[in-house]
Amino acid sequence: MIVVKVGGSAGIDYDAVCADIAARWKTGERLILVHGGSGETNRVAEALGHPPKFVTSPSGYTSRFTDRQTLEIFEMVYCGKMNKGIVERLQRLGVNAVGLSGLDGRILEGKHKDSVRAVENGKVKVLRGDHTGTVERVNTHLIDLLLAGGYLPVLTPPASSYDGVAINVDGDRAAAALAVALKADALLLLSNVPGLLRAYPDETSLIREIPAADVEHYLEFAQDRMKKKVLGAAEAVQGGVRRVIFGDARNGEPVSAALNGQGTVVS
Amino acid sequence: MIVVKVGGSAGIDYDAVCADIAARWKTGERLILVHGGSGETNRVAEALGHPPKFVTSPSGYTSRFTDRQTLEIFEMVYCGKMNKGIVERLQRLGVNAVGLSGLDGRILEGKHKDSVRAVENGKVKVLRGDHTGTVERVNTHLIDLLLAGGYLPVLTPPASSYDGVAINVDGDRAAAALAVALKADALLLLSNVPGLLRAYPDETSLIREIPAADVEHYLEFAQDRMKKKVLGAAEAVQGGVRRVIFGDARNGEPVSAALNGQGTVVS
Numbered sequence: 396m397i398v399v400k401v402g403g404s405a406g407i408d409y410d411a412v413c414a415d416i417a418a419r420w421k422t423g424e425r426l427i428l429v430h431g432g433s434g435e436t437n438r439v440a441e442a443l444g445h446p447p448k449f450v451t452s453p454s455g456y457t458s459r460f461t462d463r464q465t466l467e468i469f470e471m472v473y474c475g476k477m478n479k480g481i482v483e484r485l486q487r488l489g490v491n492a493v494g495l496s497g498l499d500g501r502i503l504e505g506k507h508k509d510s511v512r513a514v515e516n517g518k519v520k521v522l523r524g525d526h527t528g529t530v531e532r533v534n535t536h537l538i539d540l541l542l543a544g545g546y547l548p549v550l551t552p553p554a555s556s557y558d559g560v561a562i563n564v565d566g567d568r569a570a571a572a573l574a575v576a577l578k579a580d581a582l583l584l585l586s587n588v589p590g591l592l593r594a595y596p597d598e599t600s601l602i603r604e605i606p607a608a609d610v611e612h613y614l615e616f617a618q619d620r621m622k623k624k625v626l627g628a629a630e631a632v633q634g635g636v637r638r639v640i641f642g643d644a645r646n647g648e649p650v651s652a653a654l655n656g657q658g659t660v661v662s
Numbered sequence: 663m664i665v666v667k668v669g670g671s672a673g674i675d676y677d678a679v680c681a682d683i684a685a686r687w688k689t690g691e692r693l694i695l696v697h698g699g700s701g702e703t704n705r706v707a708e709a710l711g712h713p714p715k716f717v718t719s720p721s722g723y724t725s726r727f728t729d730r731q732t733l734e735i736f737e738m739v740y741c742g743k744m745n746k747g748i749v750e751r752l753q754r755l756g757v758n759a760v761g762l763s764g765l766d767g768r769i770l771e772g773k774h775k776d777s778v779r780a781v782e783n784g785k786v787k788v789l790r791g792d793h794t795g796t797v798e799r800v801n802t803h804l805i806d807l808l809l810a811g812g813y814l815p816v817l818t819p820p821a822s823s824y825d826g827v828a829i830n831v832d833g834d835r836a837a838a839a840l841a842v843a844l845k846a847d848a849l850l851l852l853s854n855v856p857g858l859l860r861a862y863p864d865e866t867s868l869i870r871e872i873p874a875a876d877v878e879h880y881l882e883f884a885q886d887r888m889k890k891k892v893l894g895a896a897e898a899v900q901g902g903v904r905r906v907i908f909g910d911a912r913n914g915e916p917v918s919a920a921l922n923g924q925g926t927v928v929s
Contacts, residue, residue, distance in 0.1 A: 475742025486826030559753030
């Protein structure tokens with residue numbers, strides 16, 4: 396079992412990702428695809444007159460502030476346009492894909508965080524009305540049912556709170572939680588860079604290998620969204636996933652290339 | 663098994679529909695919910711600067727002209743905002759709902775109609791680039807799997823063409839095809855009117871009963887979107903569904919009221 400997470404940033408070639416997944420699926424390999432949609436969500440939110448708001452926590456992590464209206468725009472893009480676009484690509488390639496959010500069958504559950512601490516102009520503020528959280532529990536029953544039935548699951552945030560409220564969760568860490576729960580052989584975190592870079596954005600500074608015991612020490616090289624990927628990788632290896640690979644989803648055969656060791660391999 | 667279709671027009675009380683469905687589900691009754699999202703799709707399409715375009719066929723049926731951009735907006739609203747909003751309501755009520763489009767698992771399949779004949783200024787024109795079709799085949803495997811696993815399926819257009827392309831299909835007729843394929847005991851078509859009205863919009867002119875053999879004769883009383891409901895009802899009864907009820911989804915217990923015979927009963 397391989398869990399593939401593909402981001403939602405500019406430059407990602409979803410056609411290439413889906414073609415590669417379809418080819419591998421047809422050989423009998425079992426995969427799950429988790430995707431994002433952040434870039435498109437920002438564009439749609441701007442167009443709808445409710446521009447995105449990002450907050451930075453005191454520990455330096457950036458995340459989307461998700462009020463109710465933002466959550467609905469988020470669902471439109473992640474669960475509507477992105478999810479069904481990917482399912483359609485896979486269906487056209489003859490793969491019987493099924494697109495779901497973490498709300499469906501409560502696949503992904505966690506606590507609803509209504510408030511977030513954010514640094515603004517050097518001061519720490521508390522912002523309320525947030526619909527976010529962290530995946531704490533993965534209910535694998537529905538995924539197992541789909542895989543046993545011959546369906547390829549295509550998953551996306553939001554997740555469900557323990558009370559059934561939709562919460563925005565980080566897609567990389569959600570994929571890590573899925574990989575742990577499903578005892579996946581590998582977790583691929585694919586984005587629009589070749590992997591973790593020692594001197595971002597210099598692509599020749601790619602870090603080729605990270606020892607599993609040492610993942611968190613590499614946080615210092617991670618910029619912005621890459622921080623969550625490194626955190627997700629640490630959580631996955633701590634949870635028993637033997638290989639986590641940061642790979643490039645911009646062209647070629649992104650899944651096969653990553654599994655062949657191109658990118659940053661954590662093992 | 664009861665198939666409930668709830669429309670996407672103004673005035674529909676989704677909280678009431680979901681509360682009623684949750685209460686019945688918990689008694690062991692098996693239901694499937696099919697929903698629309700037309701009104702909200704129009705609003706979002708306007709806001710995104712790609713206003714909806716409706717065309718009228720030579721035989722008098724009105725439908726949405728669905729170019730690729732419209733299809734993506736349609737998916738955002740139907741599969742994103744509406745579908746996940748309904749799944750969230752049901753999850754909050756303790757029902758383990760799973761939201762899917764007709765593309766997922768190819769539940770709903772039909773031919774892709776790329777061009778549509780439309781009457782404009784009294785002339786019949788052919789418009790190309792349409793992504794529409796009619797459900798011709800229902801693949802019940804995934805629905806059966808979900809129901810057997812204890813999940814309540816929440817379904818929405820689009821459907822899948824035989825080549826895996828997303829196509830906009832009429833939700834009422836899709837629900838009718840589902841009811842036939844699942845050998846449902848009843849099909850409820852709930853909207854923002856009390857049922858089929860002899861003199862629309864006079865709600866006191868409600869037609870209480872229609873003999874199954876006679877459904878198509880009642881097309882003359884149907885305005886606009888109600889025409890597709892009457893057509894769907896005819897298809898369902900011809901396919902062996904014993905009761906089709908046009909009911910009111912604006913308040914109360916919409917599912918229970920319709921099953922108790924409030925509205926227009928076709929049997």
